[in-house]
Amino acid sequence: MKLKLMLLVILSMALVSCGDQTPAPKNLIIISATINGAALTDGLSGVQIDSEISLVFDASVDLDQLKAHLSLEAEDTMVPVEVLLSNAQSKAQITADLSYKTQYTLTLSVGEIGASGESLQEGFMVNFTTAEDEIIRELAPCTNLSCIETLEVEDQGQSASFDFYSSHPILLENAQWETLRNAVIVVHGQNRDADNYFTYLTTALRNTELQNNTVLLAPWFKEESDANDQDFYWNTSSWREGQPSNGHVRISSFALVDNLINILVDKSRFPVLEKILVTGHSSGGLFTHVYAGANFSQSIHSAIDFEYVVANSQYLYYPNNYRYNEQAGTFFEPSDCAGYNYWPLGFQSAPSYLNGLSPEDFNGQFAGRKVVYFLGNNTSNDGALNTSDCSATLLGSTRYQRGENIFTFMNAYYPGQHAHTRSIVDGIGHDGQGMFLSQEFSILLSEKLN
Template sequence: MMKKPNISFQILKSLIIALLFISCDTDDSDPPQEELTISSVRINGSNLSNDMSNVPLDGSIEIAFSSTLNSEEFAEAFSFSDSQGEATYDISLTSAGSKAIISYSGLNPNSSYNISINTTTIGNNGEVLSTQFSRSFTTTEAEETKSPCTSATLDCMQQLEITEGFSFEFYSTFDIVSDTDYVWEEIEEVVFSVHGQNRDADNYFRYMTNSLGDVGMLENTLVISPYFKEESGATDTELFWGSDWRTGSDSGNSQVNISSFSVLDVMIDYLSDQEKFPNLRKITIAGHSSGAAFAQHYAIVNTSEASHPDYEFRYVVANNQYFYYPDGNRYNESTGEFYTPADCTGYNYWPYGYEFAPAYVDGITQEDLRQQQISRNTVYLLGTNDTQTQGTLNTTDCAAILLGSNRLERGRNMFIYFETFYSSENNHQKIEVDGVGHDASAMFNSDEFKQLISSN
């Protein structure tokens, strides 16, 4: 007699077979993938919060992860764009490959950008970013830029109050007075271009801007051409001078007396405002002919250089005829020797020497002036053809004649003096411009001057 199959055994058998199939199926599947997380996101050193504003147009983003990244897979998953398209950036990995550095540049101003990382495998060992990452921010406004004014017209004219109720006009490549809110970060140097006896500040402004334009310095150099007006050209509230403006005399205004040297002091004080001119480091005073007399005498007596030790001062004395000597020695061109003249009363009077110096010099001893003259960075810029004795060269006063037979020789003699008596101490140099006469434009646009002004 056949026995009936045991139902419980059959059920158990079926369950065992099913479990075996399930076990085999589980063994053939992939193991679960590990997740990768983001621990911090910083932009230019600050935490990058969503909808951040005023983000710089150039900078870097740092994203720190919990595991090492695969550089190619991360680059594929990463996006950085605004409405106009993908940004310009480079990706590098640091911190053993767990931190991505995104260096970007040239973002569009006042634009909304988004950075994102897709949910995909980006870990070096197959780790997955399980949650999509996204941050948005807005860039800063475009930086305001200023173009230099070079027209030598009223468009480039500025006016600064020197003392209460009295102002002074000058040509300037930038609107440094009226534009009160702008910070002049681009200005690294100021060059004063001082006119000659014709008081043609417009021409001297043009000479200097042409020269600096040729050597690519107009964007970071402020060119100022002071206008020392005579009485007939001044209004009731403007300072004016006689011909001795070139050697520091006081203004002719009845209500106030201001030295022409004090004008530059006030202007330099104005430019020393670090909040408005944070990168200004060099100040050059360059003059030709009567302007050269101004530059040489201002170099010797000014108080600005001592008051502003953080600035580098330089004085360019081009084709001067009136030199100050610190003592009674004068050079004999015939013998090549120095001597003390005995037959010229007043040869040590100002502007040739210390006696009867203008009020600006009050309180400064002759020894102080000697030390300042020795130490200050003075350049004698001499045209080799500036040898004419006709016209404006002073050949009637014995004090002027003792300086030398012509402007070229007077400049050479001054340099010889310091090389003879203070050879190891003086901070002077002589540069001769071959073939140029008494011509301010040719001097300031010469290769020699361009090399000097553009050198560090």
């Protein structure tokens, strides 16, 4: 009996003891630290005095506690800071009155700064130096989806807006980009997901350590549902062919990219820019293919080295009426497919952007420009492949084969004259992310931009 009572007492004490215990607050972690959308790294220089620093935590923070643990110091002098919280109080946006040519130290000390008592176990400290003057000469690349800019383009007295993602704020009037030797323009596919392609190429440039000397642009050819009253937009996929936009201002999608290039070749803004690489996947690949031959920018700006990387386009431009018979291994002129040579597969009914340019001049321009057919050889599960229209099936049996066929055509009809090459990505199919994050693309970027 005494033993039973003792056991009951021990059990009761244990239950009371367990009931009194409350879970200890978890540790708080800083997920990211950025300045104006770019990574905030120790020793960063050339920081603009109107910059905003963002610290993102894995949980909500207490504003008063955060301020108590946060300090900004310049040459042994404490600098007042303003802090705003957003994203359910998990993102701190920090600003201060900064001065030119000054080194600052931002410190967040350990302590309980979480809204529920969470503790920051690892302190954060970073040093940065502001720019010499109001001229922006260098910035770390912006790598997130806040990096969107708007270009106002005027045509015949009317203007509209063209949005694009950009690793650097190229529209700033007070910028002289002294480290940007290269530019990459990546064109989205049929889904018009410029944000995704900006992310893919951002990663690709980082993987090849080219992000600090390359400006990346990802134009967004919007459909009407994504556009406001002042935006350029296209109701159909005609943007990939260089056709005019719909809406109150009608301008070719090619002309809009020309406008971006006009900024890049401005020596007052980009004094050391040497190369421009245009690329796109699938529908973006078609845009790249026909833009390579169509654009006037390369002819006007002959001091810049232009290259074009056409990734996995199922539609490709042919300079004459002949197509390749895969089974026979010969070229033939189709007789039973009306319209197979209409633009963008041939020069018939070319867009107004090309008014004044003859087919012969266009074809010579097309053959002489440096085009890379960047082909994924996995032909399985390609539900987007057009296998019903004869004008498409004449190009080849698979997306990969269509790339091979146009390259065979160029070798046959422009031997020793064309500047086209090809590169194959083994095991990847109709997959923009897979293509641009492949080892083959890293090698290609390194070769072209170094």
